[in-house]
Amino acid sequence: MFPNIASEKIYVIGLAMHAAVHAERGLRLEEMVFEVSHRALRNAGISRKQLDNVVIAACDELDGRPISSMLMAAPAGGYLVDEIKVTESGLNGLAASVARLRSGEFQAGLVVSWCKSSKTDISAVMRLRNDPFYYRSLNIGGLVSDGMLAQAVASEFAVTRDEIAHRVRAAYARGASNPRGLGSPVPTVDVVENGAFTALPMRETDLAPLSDGAVTLVLCTERFLADNRQCVPLATLSGIGWASDSYLLGMHRLRSFTAARNAWEMALAQSGLSADELDFAELDTPSAWHEAALARIFGLIDAQISPSGSNFSQNPFFCMGLINAAEAVLKLSGAGGEPANARPRRAAAHGCHGFAQQGHVVAIFEAIGGQVN
Amino acid sequence: MDNGLAEAGHDVMSDEITLRYDYALGKVAGRFMRGLKEGKILATRCSKSGLTYLPPRAYCERSFEPCDEWVEAGSQGVVEASTIVVRGYEGKRKAPVAIALVRLDGVDSAIANYVDGLDLSDPASAMTRIAPGTRLRVTFAAEREGRITDFSFLPL
Numbered sequence: 001m002f003p004n005i006a007s008e009k010i011y012v013i014g015l016a017m018h019a020a021v022h023a024e025r026g027l028r029l030e031e032m033v034f035e036v037s038h039r040a041l042r043n044a045g046i047s048r049k050q051l052d053n054v055v056i057a058a059c060d061e062l063d064g065r066p067i068s069s070m071l072m073a074a075p076a077g078g079y080l081v082d083e084i085k086v087t088e089s090g091l092n093g094l095a096a097s098v099a100r101l102r103s104g105e106f107q108a109g110l111v112v113s114w115c116k117s118s119k120t121d122i123s124a125v126m127r128l129r130n131d132p133f134y135y136r137s138l139n140i141g142g143l144v145s146d147g148m149l150a151q152a153v154a155s156e157f158a159v160t161r162d163e164i165a166h167r168v169r170a171a172y173a174r175g176a177s178n179p180r181g182l183g184s185p186v187p188t189v190d191v192v193e194n195g196a197f198t199a200l201p202m203r204e205t206d207l208a209p210l211s212d213g214a215v216t217l218v219l220c221t222e223r224f225l226a227d228n229r230q231c232v233p234l235a236t237l238s239g240i241g242w243a244s245d246s247y248l249l250g251m252h253r254l255r256s257f258t259a260a261r262n263a264w265e266m267a268l269a270q271s272g273l274s275a276d277e278l279d280f281a282e283l284d285t286p287s288a289w290h291e292a293a294l295a296r297i298f299g300l301i302d303a304q305i306s307p308s309g310s311n312f313s314q315n316p317f318f319c320m321g322l323i324n325a326a327e328a329v330l331k332l333s334g335a336g337g338e339p340a341n342a343r344p345r346r347a348a349a350h351g352c353h354g355f356a357q358q359g360h361v362v363a364i365f366e367a368i369g370g371q372v373n
Numbered sequence: 374m375d376n377g378l379a380e381a382g383h384d385v386m387s388d389e390i391t392l393r394y395d396y397a398l399g400k401v402a403g404r405f406m407r408g409l410k411e412g413k414i415l416a417t418r419c420s421k422s423g424l425t426y427l428p429p430r431a432y433c434e435r436s437f438e439p440c441d442e443w444v445e446a447g448s449q450g451v452v453e454a455s456t457i458v459v460r461g462y463e464g465k466r467k468a469p470v471a472i473a474l475v476r477l478d479g480v481d482s483a484i485a486n487y488v489d490g491l492d493l494s495d496p497a498s499a500m501t502r503i504a505p506g507t508r509l510r511v512t513f514a515a516e517r518e519g520r521i522t523d524f525s526f527l528p529l
Binding site: 025026064119124131133134139143144147148152155197199200202204249250254 | 385394398428457465472476484500520
């Protein structure tokens with residue numbers, strides 16, 4: 001078990017998401033980031049000057065310029081504000097923001113992440129990320145490693161083609177009912193069963209199509225909340241865990257999901273909750289194979305899995321984990337439109353990054369007034 | 374954005390930047406690549422942890438000591454993971470390609486490479502020949518250039 005290191009409650013007091021879109025051609029990144037950050041601050045009921053830190057989570061290669069935070073800090077509210085950047089994933093940005101608040105050095109932070117993969121050749125970016133000596137000419141990137149991961153999941157968990165087809169259709173169906181999603185139609189069984197292979201056993205239809213997006217969360221400490229009574233907290237963050245697996249791809253790495261297990265257990269231990277006490281978990285699942293594995297590893301039943309549709313609702317892959325966090329908070333707060341008598345109380349948000357899900361982050365959120373002591 | 378500014382439409386400005394990198398192979402990758410030219414697959418070993426790394430590494434991540442020994446990997450090994458990429462692949466070869474992570478005899482980690490000798494017109498059937506646990510053997514290209522693609526795997 002991991003020690004409970006949560007010394008102070010962290011609150012989500014504001015959020016905003018860019019409207020889901022396959023390819024955002026009408027706005028440049030600065031405009032997208034300013035819009036979601038400005039709206040999130042308004043949602044939080046605080047001004048930019050009340051922020052004492054900003055965390056940016058983004059990918060320079062996808063953004064198309066090095067050290068993109070030089071350009072993006074200001075539209076994220078970072079003018080004359082302590083700002084750092086993380087490059088793993090959006091939910092790693094949340095973890096960094098929470099760590100800063102728990103350090104006692106900061107009281108109010110904004111975390112923003114975006115992904116506009118439509119602007120470039122994402123497969124070339126993935127190839128660039130390969131080790132140049134041993135693997136780049138083989139291109140052991142996302143395509144190959146996802147195929148190998150699917151093979152490992154099928155073998156380790158006895159996952160069948162029927163299960164994958166069911167999960168694909170169910171995920172699209174959940175996404176279709178999410179008003180913040182792309183509204184993609186649910187494919188027929190025939191389409192899913194006969195989708196073209198990409199890297200066996202992965203089929204194109206098993207993968208969630210990529211889209212563009214951006215998301216901002218505003219966090220604060222209990223002390224900040226006490227000093228700013230105009231803020232209405234949307235949810236508390238009661239646990240967060242992150243872990244990375246070995247860089248060495250192999251049978252153990254692909255089958256053990258050690259990092260996912262560790263991140264999950266760390267977050268739950270901090271919150272004092274067990275998996276069956278969660279109303280739902282928004283899982284970062286680039287494919288149905290990922291969902292099949294994570295459902296088993298995390299001990300989740302179908303009714304708990306990604307009510308938003310997660311990646312099958314929208315899939316700006318770098319910031320997908322932070323979008324999952326926003327979706328979870330919206331449901332817990334009632335801002336997502338859930339009736340009060342059906343409102344969930346506890347939820348997890350998950351994000352992953354790296355080839356074959358090398359890294360994982362899990363955050364636990366609880367509704368205001370619903371914390372377990 | 375409803376900010377009163379004129380809508381810019383959906384114009385895009387395309388740009389392309391070509392960068393060339395001269396990666397220093399260093400001591401370890403350099404010797405590994407020279408070994409490939411000679412028809413040998415060389416791994417590094419840490420005498421403190423006892424781990425043998427392939428692809429070779431200069432240091433041991435467990436002991437945090439330099440790897441202090443070279444070991445020639447076996448010419449056969451066992452598949453740890455595999456796939457056949459049918460589309461969307463941009464590597465040295467054109468799709469379809471079979472790729473496997475193989476732990477060669479005498480080393481502790483798996484190395485990836487293409488698998489030859491398969492009928493890829495029926496990828497599902499070909500996958501059964503490179504399933505995890507299957508043993509494969511190493512074959513070297515007739516003309517070698519000191520690159521990872523100097524060798525590939527073949528079914529036994």
